[in-house]
Amino acid sequence: MVDSVASKRSSNAVIIRILDIMSENAAGAVIVISSHVVRGSVGNRAAVFALETLGHPVWALPTIVLPWHPGHGRSTRLTFAETDFDAAIDDLIRAPWIGEVKAVLSGYFGNAAQARSVARLIGALRQDNPELLYVCDPVMGDLGGLYVPEATAEAIRDHLIPLASLATPNRYELAWLSGAALEDNSAIMEAALALGPSRMLVTSAVPMMAGGTGNLYLSGRHALLAEHRVVDNPPNGLGDLIAAVFLSRLLSGIEDEKALQLATASVFEVLARAVKRGSNELMLASDASSLSTPMAMVQMRRLVHPAQRRKK
Template identity: 30%
Template sequence: MAPSEERVLSIQSHVVFGYVGGKAAVFPLQCLGYDVDVVNTVNFSNHAGYGRSGGSKTTAAELNSIFASMEQNELLMPTRLLTGYIPGAEALSAVEKLASKLKHARPSLTYLLDRESTVMGDAGRLYVAPDVIPVYREMLPLATIITPNWFEAEVLTGVELTDLASLRKALSILHTEYHVPNVVITSIPLRQWLVDCLPSPIRPPHGDHILCITSSTADAHPSGTPSLVHAQYVATIPGYFSGVGDLFSALLLAHFHPHEPPKCPGATVLSEAVSKALVKTHTMLQLTHERASKLPEDERHPSDDELDGADPLRKTRRMRGRELALIQGQDIIRGSGLDDTRPLKEWITFWSQ
């Protein structure tokens, strides 16, 4: 099915200014040919990184009212579902019930359940109430693809990732206990144990890099291993960015075509989609960083909690200058002139080394 024949239901946060949540996801999906129906789970002036914001959260009752009216009017007809930040267990349960209903009505529905750092947590810290975690776990079997970061993978599986054995265990839990066919672990810090076990084609050179790992059970493997694992690294870009995970997940969903065979030998449908999303996201960050580096000096001040506290606009100007350059980079979204020569590589020895 061509993108022009598909419809995405996006249930995510909304900000008036800037590009996070739905503002980072909907435009790229539309650029790539998808019709997108949008449900806002919050309506805020700007993202939380600014230090202050105004607006409101959408209640479970309001979400249920929207879903019910759409169903009554026969407007609930997505072929793809994308969910992001949903505040609170009650609202999340409303979304879980909708996802279950949609999946039952259309088993072929492609559902990307996004829990990037703005959704659950990062750097050892939860961004949501603990009562949300059990609901997320209940939603996992509904998902076609999940995209946790390193910390979120630990929270969901209860496995601290300290070596290759624990990484294998976490992926096994997600695949076998929660029945998720496609797992993407994003923004992985390259700790020494991980660098040591990476095969040479995937091992990064010196410098700061992060790793992305995919694991898919959807494609049969001749060796009978639990899943096909692929990985690739990208160089880190200095500075603080928001909405990166939302953009990445939207691009991943857009490029994921489960009924088309992979074009590259050894690839999976998942690894090819992630390759495209990773290249485009990284190129967009480079463009954003380049634009930010040319801003006036008072919009490029480094983070300083004391100075930011004394002058809140100091932080505002810095955040404002680092919003994703989505409009300026729409050719990147469409793939114009991109060097797509860095596909994810199969980690052949992942389950055996």
């Protein structure tokens, strides 16, 4: 009993310290650029909620507006003229408050021109702040193949991936971006290194535990795999959510391995709770505590970094 109480106190102390670190480092706004749905928790709806819950001011720019995720059935697609979207990017570049911005997160694009416009935004922001953190979530496809026009996918690959501080593709998106078959985690790591960003978080990586799924994180120093059990029939929005939560942890100054563990635990917990309730959407408002203080268990593994293999 004493050991159990001591363990809980130790765990609580760790959580309190993490929250203190987040509070100390959370200053600075994040520009989030992705799709917006009227109903649901995908795209900007997921990312903005997560970032604001974790203490970050957010500037949100939609790329398209939909009544709901296309997976729920066809609906009206509200789009922006390419010139209007580009003009909005100009407004952001010239905004008197642009110095507040510490990071940019991009997700789904309505067309190739939007990706090129965002590349221009990143370039302009980095002229004044070379340390700007840019997270590119290349939302373009899954097991069923590309669900954006090939020209849009090519624009993300050619104009945004080279600028990314961190890219967060799923395994199938990474396979398309790299042009390689990714049958194991060694192949995933090689493709991630070849693609270019200094940090890569690959969701739907190859699990090492039976009945599991993993998030593989690769940087110049780390090759890490965070695993949890597979949850059947998951709602949409998990990729949007983990990109935002992992970005928040990095902005808060938490070291990479802990940031990966916390982000994976948060997303798994939100997912498991939504499915248990029978919801066809992530229930972020009900599960906000899972974003700030997740309790789910995540299996962390350190993999052999490709650079280490080459030295042997």
